[in-house]
Amino acid sequence: MFDFNKDPFEHFDRLMKEAVAKQIPEANAMSVATVDEKGVPSVRIVYLKEVSKGGFVFYGNYNSHKGHDIEANPMVCLNFHWPAIWQQIRITGKAEKISAAESDAYFATRARLSQIGAWASHQSEEIPDINWLSRRVQEYEKQFDGQAVPRPPHWGGWRVIPTEIEFWFGLGGRLHERYIYQRTADGSWNRLMRSP
Numbered sequence: 634m635f636d637f638n639k640d641p642f643e644h645f646d647r648l649m650k651e652a653v654a655k656q657i658p659e660a661n662a663m664s665v666a667t668v669d670e671k672g673v674p675s676v677r678i679v680y681l682k683e684v685s686k687g688g689f690v691f692y693g694n695y696n697s698h699k700g701h702d703i704e705a706n707p708m709v710c711l712n713f714h715w716p717a718i719w720q721q722i723r724i725t726g727k728a729e730k731i732s733a734a735e736s737d738a739y740f741a742t743r744a745r746l747s748q749i750g751a752w753a754s755h756q757s758e759e760i761p762d763i764n765w766l767s768r769r770v771q772e773y774e775k776q777f778d779g780q781a782v783p784r785p786p787h788w789g790g791w792r793v794i795p796t797e798i799e800f801w802f803g804l805g806g807r808l809h810e811r812y813i814y815q816r817t818a819d820g821s822w823n824r825l826m827r828s829p
Contacts, residue, residue, distance in 0.1 A: 637824045641798045641814040642684065645722060648800070649713075657715050665691065666710040667702035675702060681713075682739060688792035689724060690731060692739060694756040696787045703728045709793055719803030726795035736789035741781075748782035749773045799827075 635644075652660035659680070666676040675698060679691045689711060694700055703709065711724040740748065753769035760766060773782075795816065802810040809829035814822045 635800065635802075635810065635812050637812065641795075641800075641822060642687070644800055645684065645798070648720065648722065652713075652715050652718065652720070655718060657717055660713075660715065662713075663689075663691070664710075664712040664714070665699060666712070667699050668706050668708070669702045670705035675699070681711075682790070686792060688726070688794045690735075690790050690792050692736070692788070692790045694751070694754070694788050695730075697756040703791060711793060721799075721801040721803075723797075723799040723801065724793060724795045725797040726793045728791040728793045731790040731792050733789070737784050739790060740784035740788070745782060746770075748784075749777065751788045752777075752782070752785050 649660060661681040662678050663681050664676050665679050666674060668674050677699060679693060679699075681689055681691055683690045695704075707728045709726065709728045711726075713720075713722040715721070740751070743751075749770055752773045753766060795814075797816070798814045800812045802812075804810060807829055811827040811829060813825045813827055815825070817823050
């Protein structure tokens, strides 16, 4: 039985831990949907890296397609889909850049090649061929040889502060259960169910 008396972050934490325990592959993979300045939607998969300060944190290139979309319209939608256990969690909210210190701390934990790749890749831009990217990787490997790779200024994290969280549980006959939390003006949560 779903307990509406609990905070939605408690539910998220419990369900994520259960998905990991049930060995759902890449349970922290989530779709991130954005809309550009012309109203054109786009969606891609990224990884949730942490839940902190009342939001959901992921990282990427600020100059990427998603980065430009978020700059133009910070309202985004996240979706975790675990079909093996018939569950989804959908989060709508506002994305905001996290602090440079937070981005630096996470960047330092990344594999060195991933750090180099953050410098070498002009994410979402057209490139002539794969050799172009390989050459850029080699150039940055040489540049940072023997030293720690610093975080590039165009790379960092976003925190999505939710305005709505939906917990979806699939049931037979398409009589699914949908539990909704909507943030109110005073920061509390309005709780409701939706028909499947």
